Amino acid sequence: MGAVLAAGLLAGCTNAPVDSSLNTVILGSLQTIGSALTPGEERTGPVVTRETVERAGRPLILIDVPVTGDQATAIAFGRNGNAETWITRNGVTFTLKGGALFSTRGLGPDLLSATTAGIETALPQRASAKYARDLRFIGGDESIQKFRFYCELVNEGPEDRVVLQLRHSTTRMRESCYALEGSRSFTNLYWVGSDGMLWDSRQWVSEMAQYVTIQRLHR
């Protein structure tokens, strides 16, 4: 405890606008240890209710990371062409192109980028398609690692989909991708409305983060 106190006192002792000193590292480590020792409360339901979503009345998505059990809402943060970037409260972003995941930032095992050329037009039209996708990651050695996947997008027919108590008539699209090297593969699922709106999806991010689900809570 003494160490915590000492580090706390020290941290105030620089007048640079950004504290980049050793103390921040020490403090950060202590906080990390602290949060490891006191696990957060178990979450029983979704982090938002339909009521709060409607009251906010703005575009909103809900992200689930099953591997970690984390869930967060994200608001629109930026738009560049057809790329929409959504940000969670603690600064993690998901960028989607036509609903297909283009990149993530701040998860840790992030997706640096993914080609979406084949899927970004087929998905809103609910059209079957075949295409290749290149997924890029930053390796532990900082190198850009590119994996080529061969994918098939299939229209699996209409399905009603409930997203946070709201029922949508959608079409289920299944995207099966496999890589020739390393026998990697993933299967993404998309539930697309008749106007092309993506209401729900399960999309692969990376080997370590696995799949995330992305649900549209509000247009």
Add this chain to the structure above:
Amino acid sequence: MSGKTAFRAGLKAGVSVLGLLLASAAGAQEYRPSDWPTMNLFNVPGAIETPSAFTKPDGEMALTIGNFAGMTRFQFGAQVHPRLYGGFRYTEIRDFDSAGFSTYYDRSFDLRFTAIKESPFLPEVTIGLQDFIGTGIYGAEYVVASKHIGRKLQFSGGLGWGRLAGNSVLSGFGDRAPLTPEDVGEGGDPNLSTLFRGEIGAFGSVQWQVRDNLVLKAEYSSDEYQLESEDLGVFDRDIPFNFGATYQTKGGTELSAYYLYGSEVGVQVAFSFNPNRPGTGGSLDSAPLPITPRPTRAAAPDAYVTGWSDSEAGRDYVRGKLAEVLLLDKMELEGLRIDDTHATAYLRNVTYVAEPQALGRAARAMAAILPASVEVFTIVPMESGMAMPSFTFRRSDLERYEVAADGSEKILAAAQVTSTPARLTGGDQVDGFYPRLNFLAEPYMRTSLFDPDNPFRADVGLRLGAGVEVTPGLIVSGTVIKKAFGNLDQNKRESNSVLPHVRSDFPYYDREGDPAMETLQAAYYARPGKDLYSRVTAGYLEQMFAGVSTEALWAPYDTPFAFGAEVNFVRQRDFDGGFGLQDYDVVTGHGSVYYRYEDYLAQVDVGRYLAGDYGATLGLQRIYANGWKVGAFATFTDVSSEDFGEGSFDKGITLTIPLGWFSGTSSKVVPQFTMRPLQRDGGARLNVNGRLYGLVESSRQDRVEEQWGRFWR
């Protein structure tokens, strides 16, 4: 999934739970520690005491502690190249009544080269040097061949010299006197004259991978422990056979238990980790600002009006806004030169180890703030007031490539680099940035290792400092330290050095310098010409010396090599850490060559050392793109090994650890640790702060391009 806990906090708080060893559990995709060779009691791949020929994956590091018969070995090693492994060992031997020690401490270095990699028909073959610099109590050389039979069985057989020649099945070339208790005293010479000399022994082992996490081992050892068993009675060696089992955790940690030489039980724990396998699986820095493209000129001609940059007020407004936004990304703006179409930002990156990450975030901030008419962005990273190689981007490229799958590669190809950019002048500075006052208050630790009286001594305390950056590059600073607790003052050893006591009086400095002024100096950094960097530092430069230090470095952005020159005139400081000086002064300096090749940095310094001796230092480091480095150095000067004293010449290993690697959050706190088995007076260099290559390194092409994936991160 083993990495689960490690990046668990990703969405929640942006911090992550990690220790060095926990971290090794996660990350890389093809991560199967059970396929790797297990480590033996000497911390090299092997069975129990004997080595095998196999290698660990490239870049892997190992920490191994093993004990049997009152002998404990603390060891660190690294597979610095797919075929080259280097290791350091610190040994404690109880009841070793040699040269007047009851408990004997020994340091030794190993080197292994794998000449042949295993193939369907050929075994793996490795040549090893064990304890090749030092007392040589573990001195041995070997050639060993290993082969898998199926997936579960591996056999190794080898020939050994020195210690491993106990059963002397062959007589080799030359003579090699057996090690006697009397020899154990000096040490430190490279034992080159005896390498692969004398009798030759044979050893062999078999390992059976019973399950994915369990290996059973049996070996025939040709190390007869003549010295320990027969001469000194440390333990009784009855038979040459050893048996054992190794349990491997998913994270690659090995726990081993052995029955050795028919009389002893041994235990060992070996940790394995790799800087290229961060536990967080990637950066946990919060996401960067997205880029919102400008409307087209046709759609919004008003957005493209010019003339706003004509007034001082207009430029100041933009400068202030950009500084604010950069601060959100934990960076600072030193200056901005701007006209209607071109903006040059002088950026102080205090957060990101990877310069491309700072460049990308600064470019995003500029795209968010600067008026639409500004199409060209130049970013000049600033380091101690020096303008580092700058990067120029077209804004429309940034807008386009931010959301392109090959955007990282494309923006690199489109960037223009200027090795020596124009300096920051007064009118372009952010108001009030200079002069700039900084205070520092942080804990410090100072250690003294491997003293036979007490192998681990340390002081922990508080360091207080203040500094003023008067203008870009001119920095006046001072630090004092006050010990809180520690035992460095218990070192009563008197230096027996026949050289000027430029380092070996360190116990006096530790005893009398509490509190002490560490440094009080003025430094001036500049870029005096194309591809040139310079430094002049004057004052109390380090714990033991004060004076003037000057340095110049020629380092173009895109060459693998760089040349440096340093000349210092210094006088030795009083022990009490005050303002007083002693009589000894010296002119010391070096010419240096730096050469970067793939993942390695070689450095050769030739010149005159603190004790007035002339010679050269050879250094080689394995560089990891995320900032880790592991290396070794050795200095050879005209001081004879007798005059040098114990250890015979100066050498050591260095380890550079970016602390942000553990948490996944960027931090420029990247301490470097230098570990010498012994500090003597020969081959000693001045410890001046802020040498140029260290400041320039992260802005050179090799480093920038290997980290370029972070541009859009």
